[in-house]
Amino acid sequence: MALPQSPRAVRRQTPRSLRTPLFLALALALPAVAMAQDGGQDPRHDEVKDLDRVVVSASPLRRNAEDLIRPVEVLGGEALDNAKANSLGETVGRLPGVQASYFGPGVGRPIIRGLDGARVQVLSDGLSAGDVSTVSVDHAVSIEPFLASQIEVLKGPSSLLYGSGAIGGAVNVVEGRVPDAVTAEPIEGRAEVRFGTGNDEKTAMARMDATAANGKLVFHIDGLHRETGDYDIPGYAEHAHDGDADHEPGARGRLPNSFVRTDAGAFGMSYVGERGHLGMAASLFNTRYGIPGHAHAHEDDHGGGEEHGEEGVSIRMDQRRTELRGGLRGLGIFDSLRVKLSNTDYTHTEFEGDEIGTVFENDTLEARAELVHLDWAGWDGAFGLQASQRDFVAIGEEAFVPASKSRDTGLFWVGEREFGALKLELGARYDRNTIDVDSSEAIGPSRDFDASNLSAALRWNLSDDFHLSFGIDRAQRSPTSEELYSDGLHVATNSFEFGDPTLDVETANRVEAGLHWHRGNLSLGASLYYVGYDDFIYLADTGVTDDDIPARVWTQGDARFTGAEFDLKWTFLENAGGDWMLHAYGDIVRGRLTGSGTRSVAFSVPHDDHTHDYTADIALSGDLPRIAPARFGAELRWSNTHWRAGLGAVRYFDQDRVAEFEETTDGYTLVNADIAWHIDRANGNAYELFVNANNLLDEEARPHTSFLKDLAPLPGRNVSFGVRMFF
Template sequence: MPVALPPVRRLSAALLIALAAAPVAAQDDPRHNEIKDLDELVVRATPLPRTAEDLTRPVEVLAGSRLDEAKAATLGDTVNRLPGVQSSYFGPGVGRPIIRGLDGARVQVLSDGLASGDVSTVSVDHAVSIEPFLANQIEVLKGPSTLLYGSGAIGGAVNVVDGRIPERATGAPLEGRAELRAGSGNDERTGMLRLDGTSASGNLVFHLDALHRETGDYDIPGYAESAALREEEHGDHDHEEEDGHEEELAHGTLPGSAVRTDSGALGVSWVGERGFVGVGASLFNSRYGVPGHSHAHEEDEHGHEDEEDDHDHGDEHGHDEEHGDGVSIVMDQRRYEVRGGLDRLGAFDTLRVKLARTEYTHTEYEGRDIGTVFDNDSTELRAELTYRDWAGWDGAFGLQAWERKFEAIGEEAFVPASDSRDVGLFWIGTRTFGPVDVELGARHDRNRIEVVEAEAIGPSRDFDATSLSAAARWHFGEDVHLSFGLDRAQRSPTSEELYSNGLHVATRSYEFGDPQLDRETANRAEVGLHWHHGPFRFGASVYAVDYRDFIYLADTGIEDGGTPARVWTQADARFTGGELDLQWTFLENASGRWLLRGFGDAVRGRLDGDGTREVSFAVPHGDHFHNYTTDIALDGNLPRLAPWRAGAELRWEGAQWRAGLGAIRYARQDRVAQYEDETPGYTLVNANLAWHLDTRGGQALELFLDGTNLLDEEARPHTSFLRDLAPLPGRSVSAGVRLFF
């Protein structure tokens, strides 16, 4: 029997009723702040205020000039130089974080503690609806974060702190930052503005931000198609004869890789001595091409016929401009938020309540025609009640509830419409026993996925997920500590894993879900060492995760009309890996501060079962089906796993100048899954240079120059479904100006 879940809106109204005067919570200063030690920043992804240095679980933070240097058009590209973090890739408009080899539905992407509200977990061609250029701080929680954010964070979480709803008064009546930049490799033009201000009374605080970005098709070192694919399809020729015409292969520039993005937000808060209450509205609109794709509808290949889709979603949001002949995507998100907080609540320390309503539409165009439309409307509520010194324990109780209505419209809508609801309760507590800091936590979620066409696709499902965590940090002294972590985390299957059924054009494959999938359970153990003494900083960690009933997309080896078939299935799996980060400030004198950094990470993912599993599926062809049955191996490597890599960086920081030169080597990935090809390794070299000038009144001017892939090397990430069709961008140089006031 379905379990009735508390309505999110009714529950949120009851919790927000008391928030009439506002909290004194640390809000990041939007003006430029040269941060010397990122470990000293307070991490906002956890309800207990702790710095990155003090947290018992592994975390990475980007802020200040380090964030300025790392910022890219996608969130994945922004964080992919951090140890243990890489990025997916589906063209320059799509890049989602991969944490320790896990991505998609296992990595939660958050906007200041609430889910982004997009559908980037449904398909690899769907972008994350968060703009990194508008962030104050980006936090990456590595390892299971299910205690705080539910089963969608079983692999980790990325929290983008944007401060769009102010929580305290600003230091000046008006402050902010602006940036203009231009890039050579794709003709980029980006402009960004952020303003924060406080009324004369000090109680009314506002926030405003806006961004516009346009890029053309980007330059590549050689051919768009990989050498292996050219050899397979064209032999030794760079073109092929078709109907008496020569088809030239893309070379030097990647067609269909242009991007245009607009983002903006307005937030207003009433701030008092004991709390705050604020409201905000934001939009995110992105139009980007899908390189290497064309939606062919030949009846003899896929069993589809050309039809004119009569949906008007493209014009609904004003996107009536002409589209090219290839495949492009228009995504539009409108988001409305209410946040509030109270401090000093008797036995409790603080109460924080967040409520967000998100309306999201994703439209795929085939030339000028609409192919498929994805609609996703979601509502999320989060409440956190913290306390201090209860029998020596500091901690927090939390409630998280969300509901989501998802619908895909069009002949290539391979995921059925569904309604999903979830309610989770959690507790987290910390205490110090002499030289040992201890953190314990527990969470339970109740999730329901209700399919609109259950009789045709499969039954609606209910899941319970329980997660437990224990972590400890043992301080040997002021300079060194050893950390331990044990987690038991569970994740419920997603609607696409359960109910996918048809052609998924983005991956050029048929995908078939399994309505009988069970929840997956991860048991993790991790040991880490951190040493910081004088000019030296050293960090290392090793971990192992045993998954029971790990859900993954397996290649069947069967092709129907030249299109491969893949099935969602599950088997036991084991992940092992490690990370290393070393920094040495080898010189600090009148010439400036010189720092050398090196890092490396590696992860191995293997199925841990025996024998094979029989799977059956039916490929539609008009009014009939092709039925297939085959066996899937339950051992071997997992598909599309990130390779090991190692990087080094030399940095110099003077009174007004700073510069950096770095390189990252991505190894050849030869530990591949069944039916998967190896991917060559590559090296990416990047550099940056900036000149900073402080002026009167706390204002500042900064001129910068950034270079990426300076060796113009052909790079094809093994994690990308497009690796044989679309390499990473070639050499590019960006220049611009930043203003802080």
Template sequence: MTATSRPRPRRLPLALALAMALPAAHAQQAQPGHDHQPKDLAAVEVKATPFADTAEDLARPVEVLAGERLDEAKANSLGETVNRLPGVQSSYFGPGVGRPIVRGMDGARVQVLSDGLGSGDVSTVSVDHAVSIEPFLADQIEVLKGPSTLLYGSGAIGGAVNVIDGRIPEAVTDQPLQGRAELRGNTVNDERTGMFRLDATAASGNLVFHVDGLHRETGDYDIPGYAESAAHLAEEGETPDPASKGTLPNSFVRTDAGALGVSWVGERGFLGLSASLFDTRYGVPGHEHAHGDGHDHDHDHEGEPGEEQDAGHEEEGGVHIGLDQRRYELRGGLDDVGPFKSLRAKFAHTDYTHTEYEGDGAVGTVFDNASNEARFELVHQPLLGWEGALGLQWAERDFEAVGDEAFVPPSQSRDAGLFWIGRRGFGPVGVELGARVDRNKIDVDDAVAVGPDRDFDTASLSAALKWDVSDALHLSFGLDRAQRSPTAEELYSSGLHVATASVEIGDPDLDVETANRAEIGLHWHGGPFRLGLALYQTRFDDFIYLADTGIEEHDGPVRVWTQDKARFTGAEAEFEWAFADNASGAWNLRLFGDVVRGELDGSGTRTLDVSVPHGDHSHDYTVELARDGNLPRIAPWRAGGEVRWELGSWRASLGAVRYARQDRVAQFESETPGYTLVDAHLAWHQDTAAGNAWEVFLDGSNLLDEEARPHTSFLRDVAPLPGRGVAFGVRMFF
């Protein structure tokens, strides 16, 4: 059955009706005193570690988004949502796909977590695969910068992003029934989004329920000029069609997400379960196989939402993707268990299907992924002055890709890890130590294997120190030795990767990569000022990366997975100044900047033999790769600032970020021009006598309508970021 023949229910009207009805239904029983005050993000408790610490207390670098700051930052993708945190940027493969990049590292080096467990998707397999977590349903997002293998294993050697959604309640609610809802639209893509969440405690006081839901529809988005960059048009010798100016074809998104959860909560612990779904369909810009009269650019949404849009995109020849994930979780916690302060156990089973549709609606390739993951944490009582936590993590993944464009063979992965992390105070100095060992096994399907099964053993060590020089000045130091096992994609890829219009060749002989990191940080706050600085360097042995060979096959470049020594060096800074608080309102200035360089750390060149599949035979090449120079797709330096204002029920902000020209490029890679993105936010918040609250908002993005092409994107020459847009809507808290 093709995508056009599948009936689509009218989910959006149902979501909007629910969102509007919930506050009214609750107004009769809500109690006064609704609290929606701005949150001090430095004081928010971080859930990604076993200890109940805030971002400011931790010796490791952590960024947190919550409250109003999270509301303003929420976007279609997780990467775009966290994109303006220091040291964090986003990949980009159209508006439906954006994965976090932490200090220059992404993909299989940055673990994406749903409250401490892996997301269960295959977003590390290919850059066109979306993360299966909906940012609009998040309560809090935490970014652990630097190696997080100690807590989360091999896939977190570059960091971790933990999304807290509260789908399994761990405590009774403050009121018998509480929640929030939001309706929004956007001028840049004709967005229509409705979401809601409800949390309720039964009369018995022990059963707590959760439900949430979201529906989003967007059309093709507006851009300042043409989809293709001037450099790309010149290289191809093409003249753009004037009728194609102003809209990025095949950039639509439609998403449905929701969950049900229930927990039994007692005095010493809880036990709960949840079921959730994430279903999204999105176009892949730059992958149109156009036929007919061309694209329609008028954002016309008349008729059945979704159904006509799918049909329209298929008529236009747009390659698009359908992603469906079903997830089931069981979690429990118990406090004061003999010699242990607490026990936490988590288990998740995920069924994931990712279908790539060709321009005529026919199925091209189907990716199936079934995964299980379990995690146990025991926080023990102080032992010889050390407070610590023991942890056990186990995961398995059964992956299969079927279709003519399946460039990765079926495989089964098994991972098991054991860790301990401990901390102790010595006067004004706090010390944290940790160690972890992992066993990773990858079995590849013998029928299509391009290499043998592989086993890996990895070990990671970590030490961090936080020195409270005074009440206002804090210094932190970190040393890590972390290891990562190669993934099945890096080992066994062999064939045309349509998403990147390239041929990817894996290396089944890849070894474990080892990272040694050193970091120094400073945090100072005094009166109206707050300053944070960080300097770091990570040196890799056997760093695994995707290198261009300079060879062209199947009308695209040939890239090989290979490894060599590498070095990442970077710095981050953030400054805040509450410079006025008077009759005109409370005013705050925030400035931030970050820079990272990713370089190969060898010398000379090395020779590789490359065999490219070509039907029933192969083409063999010998290539020379440089052992020094820049790594590909490293984000450029940037600097930004914003002014925030609050007065009574009103708040507003105006900000800008300058992304520099990236001219430190890898072998066979082209430079990317810089650009400046200006944004603004305006909101009016009103508490009601019934204890509810309403908030009306306007959010402007890319207000200068600049042509912006992120260097981290494989699509930068054919898919710029959206042009000027204004999001508007209403939020309800009850």
């Protein structure tokens, strides 16, 4: 039976027939407006080419990437243009130590050093995205990477800065929707239109910042529209394992129900004075996408796209967000104060054909204050206070997580001091987390948790070109409501999931050593790390199936993660014909349970008029599930005044270190290329024509990290092309 639609799920939407012309007009009109302005230099020339010198806004101390002791990656400028994709995970997925989850082209979350989900915090200009992408792997991140001006990835425990949900790292997307400074020119911005061959992509985006004539009011506007159809694949959608004699190959050449429709936009304004700024912004993110390989628990042959058949599963996600931000400088013994406040109204509706199956609603209110102090006994540092409230409810027969209200409050300090060639960073944080649930719905009582974090990092500058870094952390994470209270069929993963309301706080102890060498046109970075977990929370396969649907349980066990990564950039030739650069990188991580014996768990699978009771023994040793495979990539790039081009390949190795009841995954190689022609106009505006080609060898690729790896391979050969405009 179809559910009555939630009031917040009923949104006024622009008819699809009008969206594409509207956004194409926006993308083309903003540069035309800017042409009337007298320009100076091409805005692209103002971009910092060495990303190590870009200020990392995720750090309260606002250091650049070169000066930060903690491992960080920054995407900006041309590198970000070349990397932008439909999902945030895919956009950052080629950075060293970073891969992506995959649940179709509409869903992809960052995986940092083998950790994802509730351990990786996704941020919009330093505040939580406010979505529920950690609740289920089919929930998209509500941030549009095409509208970002910079993306920062903090690797390793970042709980010190961003709380319990960042124990594995954080990804901060800098969107600049609330301006904090006047623009260099009266009007600045960019626009882009692109088309794709492998999925019939049509994308248009534009963003603009402008300062009023009085020099005090600054405005921001951005917008995006994207449409893609079902994408091409090199072979069959479903993967047949050895010995699977009954396998029916099904769809071939195109993956049914893999379409994506996305609209996003924002308007913001600020008053900027000599000592600070105060501003606000309102934004929306609306997307609809199919879940490939899913036709609910009973599957027939259905077509793709939006005409995907009666039982095809699709998602409609709608988020409305308002923000208030302000800052002051010169406060006596304090250098600056920054305050951020956001309210997010989020609705995620799952459709089975044309009928509503389940509705997820999430209201989030978050506040953050950072008070940066001046030199105190040689220490530069910042105090921080962060508080959030989340009201979550799931409506429908397949709502496997009960309604809950979560409250988190954290207080932290981070500081740094130099001792000659040594630079030391220390930090501490305390968090209080509570989860209140309706006892009539949940399988256990409400819970509250205390989490503490201690951190120390040291950098030793052996010379101007070479330094070593060392880090040690003790970080804690509180269980989430889905880990505590899941109870029933999870349609997205086609499995039964059962939480454990007795789960305890997990504790991570990290040790890391790294080096960075930068001399002339050669830079090399490398790191080794070890993270030991006490009471690591994970979703374990039980080996039990009910009506061919597997049962999984949330449980705990001691674990360890070990890994290494490197990044090499070498500009080996510079002459009148252009600059040639070689970029190579690689990473490897292994996650293992370090206990012994087994743990017995009991659970019940509900049916219409009865339940099936089961008991299973969970091994407390062995490899953890869905750990990202080892990877090596290399790219050759060339550029001159007007042209740039690149050809690269990434090898994902076999993943045969798998958990109990988990299948191994074959490796694959993805070959990519890009070329762009850039022209500067006399008035300071610029145009860029580009062509990007992905998976040139049309290879079948199935990520080991994906729940859909046997149902939905990555896209085959795809060429996208278009024009970018800068003004």
